[in-house]
Amino acid sequence: MEQNRRNFLKASGLIAGGAILSPLAGYGYNSAVGDTIKVALIGCGGRGTGAAAQALSTTQNVQIVAMADAFKDRLDDAYKNLTAKKYKDASGKPVDTKVKVDVPEDRKFVGFDAFKKAIALKDVDVVILATPPGFRPSHFEEAVKNNKHIFMEKPVATDAPGIRKVLELAEEAKKKKLNVVVGLQRHYQANYREAIKRIHDGALGDIVGGQVYWVGSSPWMKERQPNQTEMEYQMRNWYYFNWLCGDHISEQHVHNIDVANWVKQGYPVTIQGSGGRQVRTGKAYGEIYDHHTLDLVYADGTVISSQCRQFEGTWNRVDEAFVGTKGRIDSFDDKKTILKDYKGGVIYHHDNSNYRNPYQVEHDELFAAIAKGEYKFADAENGAKSTMTAIMGRMATYSGKQIKWEEALNSDINLFPDKLAWDASPKILPGPDGLYPVAIPGKTQVI
Numbered sequence: 135m136e137q138n139r140r141n142f143l144k145a146s147g148l149i150a151g152g153a154i155l156s157p158l159a160g161y162g163y164n165s166a167v168g169d170t171i172k173v174a175l176i177g178c179g180g181r182g183t184g185a186a187a188q189a190l191s192t193t194q195n196v197q198i199v200a201m202a203d204a205f206k207d208r209l210d211d212a213y214k215n216l217t218a219k220k221y222k223d224a225s226g227k228p229v230d231t232k233v234k235v236d237v238p239e240d241r242k243f244v245g246f247d248a249f250k251k252a253i254a255l256k257d258v259d260v261v262i263l264a265t266p267p268g269f270r271p272s273h274f275e276e277a278v279k280n281n282k283h284i285f286m287e288k289p290v291a292t293d294a295p296g297i298r299k300v301l302e303l304a305e306e307a308k309k310k311k312l313n314v315v316v317g318l319q320r321h322y323q324a325n326y327r328e329a330i331k332r333i334h335d336g337a338l339g340d341i342v343g344g345q346v347y348w349v350g351s352s353p354w355m356k357e358r359q360p361n362q363t364e365m366e367y368q369m370r371n372w373y374y375f376n377w378l379c380g381d382h383i384s385e386q387h388v389h390n391i392d393v394a395n396w397v398k399q400g401y402p403v404t405i406q407g408s409g410g411r412q413v414r415t416g417k418a419y420g421e422i423y424d425h426h427t428l429d430l431v432y433a434d435g436t437v438i439s440s441q442c443r444q445f446e447g448t449w450n451r452v453d454e455a456f457v458g459t460k461g462r463i464d465s466f467d468d469k470k471t472i473l474k475d476y477k478g479g480v481i482y483h484h485d486n487s488n489y490r491n492p493y494q495v496e497h498d499e500l501f502a503a504i505a506k507g508e509y510k511f512a513d514a515e516n517g518a519k520s521t522m523t524a525i526m527g528r529m530a531t532y533s534g535k536q537i538k539w540e541e542a543l544n545s546d547i548n549l550f551p552d553k554l555a556w557d558a559s560p561k562i563l564p565g566p567d568g569l570y571p572v573a574i575p576g577k578t579q580v581i
Contacts, residue, residue: 171504173260174200174252174282176273178212181287182264185317186212188494189262189285190221190234194501197234200241200255202248204265204369209242246554249273253280260504263287266372267380268550271296271303274514278303281310283504285497287317289388289521290514292380294545297522304514311509315500316517318392322499323492325471325484326393329463333397337473337481338458341397341436346390347451348442353382355418363556364563374420376528377549377560381422383409383531384524387442391527392520393454393466394430394438401519402430402438402526404538408575409531413445417568426531430523440527534575545581 171194175186178201189196198216203209213235221234243251249269253261253276261277263270263286270290277284284307291297307314320326333341356371372378379385395401407428414424425443432438438456455464461475471484503510526542529535551560564570573580 170195170197171259171501172197172199172257173262174198174202174255174258175212175262175264176202176249176252177263177265177269177287178203178205178209179264181317182262183212183215184493185262185264185285185287185497186216187219188497189260189501190216190219191494192498192501194505195223196501197236199236200243200252200258201237202243202252204244204246204248206244209244213237213242250276253277253282259283260285260501266369266378267385268292268296268372268378271299274300274303278307278310278312281312283313283500284514285315285317285500286514286517288392288517289380289384289524290316290517291521292376292378292384292525293547293549294522294525294543295548296550297518297525297543300514300518300521304512304518307514308512313500313503313509313511314514315496315511316513317493317496318389318513318517318520319492319496320389320393320466321396321513322496324488324490325468325486326396326466328484329466329471329473329482330393330397332473332482333456333458333463334399337460338456338462339460340434341456341458343436344394344397344438344454344456346387346394346438346440346454348382348387348390349448350444350450350452351446352414352424352444357418365551365554365556365558365560368420368560371418371420374418374422375560375562376421377551377562379422380521380525381426381528382444383423383426383442383528384521387426387440387527388521388524390442390452390454391430391440391523392516394440395516395520395523397454397456398432398436398438400432401523401539403433404431404536405429405523405526405530406431406536407440407527407530408534410575411572417564417570421562421570421572423531423573426527428527428530430527529580532573532575532578533580535580537580541581547580 173189175182186198201209216235217231221229223229260283263273267289290300353373358367368375405428409423409426411424428440430438430440453465461481463473468486473481526537529542530537
């Protein structure tokens, strides 16, 4: 158990939800950041636009100087939304939007290779990677190669080859002392930080069980348009295709799975479970399942149960709970983060009166470190391994088999298309009836 804990700390590089074990400011730190921290936004959808706005809302002098997306209309919408907002400087004075978002036409890049052009700009200090997750490994690779600090959204890949690439690049980023923050924002949320710190200090004893949930409603869906190629349709409707999304167990439930790993200070050695398509069965919903139920089994034998589903009109919960030998925590709800012993006594009750939005905090802390010339954040390795946990869960539900960590991580099944072009074919295509092939437990091979 102690070895597992040490391995987790080494892998995650995290304490208190983000900072690496030793700040290395002034020790070969790779930074040429001036008074203005210049940012390239890669991926101009809703999450990318939100992340860019949060970067611009820090107290540092941050400026968006380049934007890239596969689709021009998405880039144009993001630019319009970002320039419509009102921003303030560190003193609280209003700042002209054109100063904060300085992206002329020659720094707006469109197409599959747009990310390379934006990241390669010499005056860019930080990149925000917020495209569909299937592109994350190659975009992360380009950012590390060009010595940029990085904020990248979760999940960080959709298959095992992508995870292995991110893990390799995480080591390279550490060598170059590039700050990397991954959008698993619970690591930047005060009630999680404070409660889990106390759990790690032994307040609940040994953690022997728990439950993690993301059970809610379905997300958006894009209708197929006339004359749309299959590649464009899947790109527009990316949530429902595994090469782009990884299934909602990876794209969404990874948050809760990551909390289980964080609390246990390790990653599951085996996972088994079941899932399927009970409600979302139409051809508009691609290939992904609409529910997954898992047992995450850790090295000490602890089993954490995991549920995620996307059903309309049902009981919803997005939360985590854990049981220890000395007590329990039933919820990480902002107002109910309470550690209790088994006599009903309160061990710790988080005071949420000074709540700060964790989506904003992750940018506040990243840009503060960059402005100070500090190397503090190495989230990529834990982000990759928590993503791998979710992918491993998908492997278990799709195959109906018990999946072991090493065999999952070493799988050579690559979901990414052989060629990226609007007239190229993704690896999964609809049949004559318009329905996409769906995994069948007992038949589908995942390793």
